[in-house]
Amino acid sequence: MSIASVPSTCFDWCALAEQALAGEVISREAAHRVLAAPDGELLEQLAAAHRVRRHYWGNRVRLHFLLNAQSGLCPEDCHYCSQSKISTAAIEKYPFLAQEDILAAAERAHSLKAGTFCLVISGRSPSERVFSQVLETVRQVKARYPMKLCACLGLLDEQQTQRLAEAGVDRVNHNLNTSAAHHGDICTTHTFADRMATLKAVQAAGITTCSGGIFGMGESHDDIIDMALTLRQLQVTSVPLNFLIPIPGTPFQGRQELTPTQCLRILCLYRLLLPAQEIRIAGGREVQLRQLQPLGLYAANSIFIGDYLTTPGQAAQADFEMIRDAGFVLEDAEGHELLAGPGTL
Numbered sequence: 633m634s635i636a637s638v639p640s641t642c643f644d645w646c647a648l649a650e651q652a653l654a655g656e657v658i659s660r661e662a663a664h665r666v667l668a669a670p671d672g673e674l675l676e677q678l679a680a681a682h683r684v685r686r687h688y689w690g691n692r693v694r695l696h697f698l699l700n701a702q703s704g705l706c707p708e709d710c711h712y713c714s715q716s717k718i719s720t721a722a723i724e725k726y727p728f729l730a731q732e733d734i735l736a737a738a739e740r741a742h743s744l745k746a747g748t749f750c751l752v753i754s755g756r757s758p759s760e761r762v763f764s765q766v767l768e769t770v771r772q773v774k775a776r777y778p779m780k781l782c783a784c785l786g787l788l789d790e791q792q793t794q795r796l797a798e799a800g801v802d803r804v805n806h807n808l809n810t811s812a813a814h815h816g817d818i819c820t821t822h823t824f825a826d827r828m829a830t831l832k833a834v835q836a837a838g839i840t841t842c843s844g845g846i847f848g849m850g851e852s853h854d855d856i857i858d859m860a861l862t863l864r865q866l867q868v869t870s871v872p873l874n875f876l877i878p879i880p881g882t883p884f885q886g887r888q889e890l891t892p893t894q895c896l897r898i899l900c901l902y903r904l905l906l907p908a909q910e911i912r913i914a915g916g917r918e919v920q921l922r923q924l925q926p927l928g929l930y931a932a933n934s935i936f937i938g939d940y941l942t943t944p945g946q947a948a949q950a951d952f953e954m955i956r957d958a959g960f961v962l963e964d965a966e967g968h969e970l971l972a973g974p975g976t977l
């Protein structure tokens with residue numbers, strides 16, 4: 633009898649957790665079983681994912697803070713993105729922010745107990761003028777705040793990643809977004825191979841990589857599994873998992889393929905396939921997980937606090953209360969439990 637056809641009452645979710653903890657890759661068949669499981673097995677799945685999560689991350693939650701330091705005006709055509717050249721979404725558009733504005737955002741991130749400040753700019757790749765400004769800003773932020781700094785700057789070559797390393801960037805984000813097979817359906821102005829090349833350039837410079845994806849864009853279960861296996865093969869350190877916010881004015885407006893329980897199954901699968909990685913519930917947490925957001929923490933160990941790139945997140949106080957009420961504690965930039973804990977602003 634194949635795994636996919638095992639009656640639900642007999643399926644051994646614990647065995648998958650044990651495989652993951654032993655460093656084994658769960659089979660594609662088992663991965664399909666995770667994604668296709670009935671809602672009635674969700675708590676057992678979460679318990680298995682939580683066993684793995686707890687082994688590597690205890691009950692700690694990492695907070696990241698996003699700043700969109702340059703918005704809109706992008707020549708690319710990523711269909712999910714409100715900042716692309718083909719989007720008519722009503723968003724604020726602005727060039728690279730003044731350094732004082734970025735330092736003010738870093739101060740806010742620090743006050744919200746974020747361990748990582750994520751500096752993001754729109755665009756295919758940065759101009760030399762903007763790139764130089766980014767380097768100087770990174771030095772200023774790093775000199776003032778004890779946070780990790782993650783830069784998300786589009787496509788980068790090895791010379792650029794080397795300069796980012798010298799400026800003190802701890803991590804670079806560049807999402808794969810989906811599988812190699814599905815990438816052409818979500819973007820035509822650059823390729824999956826372009827994205828892979830940037831991740832290789834980041835690793836060549838000795839910077840840790842942050843890369844994840846977006847779900848709810850028409851991908852199959854195989855696409856979801858393939859992206860996880862690619863991220864595992866790349867040994868990516870940090871994995872943001874976004875659930876599509878179908879922003880009006882983008883080609884994916886109105887698309888609604890996800891349910892809260894399916895989002896949780898995806899989080900469980902990624903924990904089982906990427907057991908030791910930092911897994912972050914990223915954009916779309918409030919929109920797609922809705923009332924089930926706290927359950928996501930049983931698989932993931934990280935969230936964004938504050939707003940997303942062009943859409944608002946829920947209030948920071950609500951996040952603190954969610955973390956505290958579910959029995960989790962905050963973690964600082966060095967991975968230590970924050971003694972004050974969540975719950976106050």
Ligand code: SF4
Nearest residue numbers: 706710713716754755
């Ligand atoms: S995701 Fe990045 S590269 Fe793609 S359209 Fe948006 S800003 Fe441009």
